[in-house]
Amino acid sequence: MSAVEVRADMVNGFYTGNSRNCGYNLGVFYSVIKGNNANTWSFGGEYLQTYKPYGEKGRIPVAQFTGEVGYNLRIVSDYSQTFHLYGGVSALAGYETVNWGESILRDGSTIQAKDAFIYGGAVTLSADFYLSDHVALGAHLKEKFIFGNDTGHFLFAYGIHFKYQF
Template sequence: FYSVYKGGANTWSFGGEYLQTYKPYGAKGRIPVAQFTGEVGYNLHLLSDYSQTFHLYGGVSALGGYETVNWGKQLLPDGSIIQAEDAFIYGGAVTLSADIYLSDHVALGAHIKERFVFGNDTGHFLFAYGLHLKYQF
């Protein structure tokens, strides 16, 4: 992701994301569902400590992209056919993220995100979390 800082430490963010989840199938089977999305969002600076080494952000974003179910293969090994099809998707997300600055230019962070995705057959709400490393020029 690429972020642009605005007044009050708020940011605009632009980027792409790959998310792979698995839908359960049968006793031990799983069907992969992959999403490739582009995202534009605004992050509001919520809190920071006195030394400015810790920052907490809340954000909203719009997203759009493509979802593939079982990498486009509708026939499963047991002969079943997947009814869900690959699709163009759109939606939004809400995010809560925290950054801890290790130096003037490097920050380590964590985020949680709830994505609201429409246009697909596999579900509309996806929870994601992760770690990130930021470098500021």
């Protein structure tokens, strides 16, 4: 069996538009469900947008484009199979851009952080609630460990997902 999943997350806090260091994450994943135990292999991509505070009221955008491969182990499910709780690990790689490649800010300051190829991993806790045989809504927590960049190594995300199983 297989599934397609669409994710929407908040990153490093709750983004309201006025937040100076929060962001959001959007992703699409394809999962292959193996055997009767419902463990899955997942393959997908994500776009992440965060901000770094600058000066009194400014902020600098940091965007990441990553591909991810992971394994999710089913921890628990109910008797009717309408609820599943998964724990997972994954490897990721991609590209990070700081201020969309512009190193000079409006006030003449120079950004020292450079665009870079990034790599790392993630740990995920995910809950799926099946509304029918093929459709599930869920929530998840994810901690990313990113290396190769100048903007930080840890990103915490939480969000919701929609999964269609076929």
